[in-house]
Amino acid sequence: MLDRIAGFFRLIGQTIGRWARLFSAWAFWPFLAAHGWYQRRSWMIRLPVIAFVALLVALYGYFFLQTQVWTNFNPAFVDQYRLSERKVAAGQEVPAAEGANTTAPKTCQRSAIVDVAADLTDFNVNQNAWISSMLLYKMGFFGIDWDHTPFLDNKASFQRGVNQAVRRTSAELVDTLGRVRGTSGINNDLQSARGNLQFDENSWYFGLNPFGPKTPTPSYYRSAIGSLRKFNTDLALCNVIFDGRADNLMQFIDRIANDLGGTSDMLAERSENHNRGWFDTRADDRFWFAYGQLYGYYAIMAAAQADFSQVLAERNLGAIWGGTMRQFQSALRIQPAIISNGREDGWIMPSHLATMGFYILRVRSNLVEVRSVLDR
Structure with missing residues (x-):
């Protein structure tokens, strides 16, 4: 009886772990693909990409600051x-103050x-x-x-x-x-x-x-x-x-x-x-x-x-x-x-x-x- 209960919870844990791995793969795949593409490019391509990413980070940093402060x-x-x-x-x-100029x-x-x-x-x-x-x-x-x-x-x-x-x-x-x-x-x-x-x-x-x-x-x-x-x-x-x-x-x-x-x-x-x-x-x-x-x-x-x-x-x-x-x-x-x-x-x-x-x-x-x- 206890083995079946333990097996049930192990199955739940394995299912959650599998879906977590799938979600991680889905979420990080674009970044991994971009990293591979970036590594194969010359510095003529890399520098504009770095500048764009830096600009994006700065803009989001400013945006975050403005929304929170x-x-x-x-x-x-x-x-x-x-x-x-x-x-x-x-x-x-x-009313004019006492002693003030009446012609003011x-x-x-x-x-x-x-x-x-x-x-x-x-x-x-x-x-x-x-x-x-x-x-x-x-x-x-x-x-x-x-x-x-x-x-x-x-x-x-x-x-x-x-x-x-x-x-x-x-x-x-x-x-x-x-x-x-x-x-x-x-x-x-x-x-x-x-x-x-x-x-x-x-x-x-x-x-x-x-x-x-x-x-x-x-x-x-x-x-x-x-x-x-x-x-x-x-x-x-x-x-x-x-x-x-x-x-x-x-x-x-x-x-x-x-x-x-x-x-x-x-x-x-x-x-x-x-x-x-x-x-x-x-x-x-x-x-x-x-x-x-x-x-x-x-x-x-x-x-x-x-x-x-x-x-x-x-x-x-x-x-x-x-x-x-x-x-x-x-x-x-x-x-x-x-x-x-x-x-x-x-x-x-x-x-x-x-x-x-x-x-x-x-x-x-x-x-x-x-x-x-x-x-x-």
Whole structure:
């Protein structure tokens, strides 16, 4: 009896060993064949091959470094603006200091929302490389899209989540916040910023559809940064408008809540239908996209608190707004090293997507509550 059991396990071991040898032969055969071909060639052929391999190693080394190092990643970076020290809402005239020259030109309060949107984009494309349009990211892993693998794609998903928040904000700046509705034209700088931020996230210097050279994505986003900062410079000189009315804030919050609702649905769909635990290679993409979106919206909502300070005071929204910000902070503390998409009632493999979805819904419910108060 024991001999048969031992024989069974030996058979399993032999089968595994045979398949491992076959896989190794399949995986290393191209390299062995290339080595044999290389050995039979002259140095006129070898040197270009060496240069190509060295270039490839350098490019992949740079790509690996850029995907793993998140420069200046800080969910609480908005604290650096010291927004609580602002005395007036965005677009309003800043009172002159005591003893100041009364003939000095007047100045208006800059928009914290615009500053944050510009700095989030700067964080994405200047302080870090924009991963989604890098050549090696577009080439994939032996032809497999990096988003379908469990590695080297988290930063790209996070950046796209941040960009989603900035895109939504830029649209609201153009349509409502940067103009007096129905009585003023669209601000050209904000319009330019919105157009550039809506540009395709995956463009490199050359593309196949359409075929030919292209302007890469980061160049468009850098142009958007300049346009946003120019608007704020003009706002500080009181040359443009920031319309900080309650109905504009209500609409802005409504759009953010809807955006987060879509993300929550995306997480729920993945969690319910693809709960493969540690082996779900798309779970990390969903998680870090949602995290990036919250990262961006947390900073933007903190900025909105300063820009609409008068509205919040008039509607007595301080406590509710503070609760909303605490929900954002709780969600942003979730930073697992490896994302698992297990069953919600599982005990070995956690469900990070369900956890993130829960916090997003908490944030969204607070936003809906803020909106309901503004709508009274």
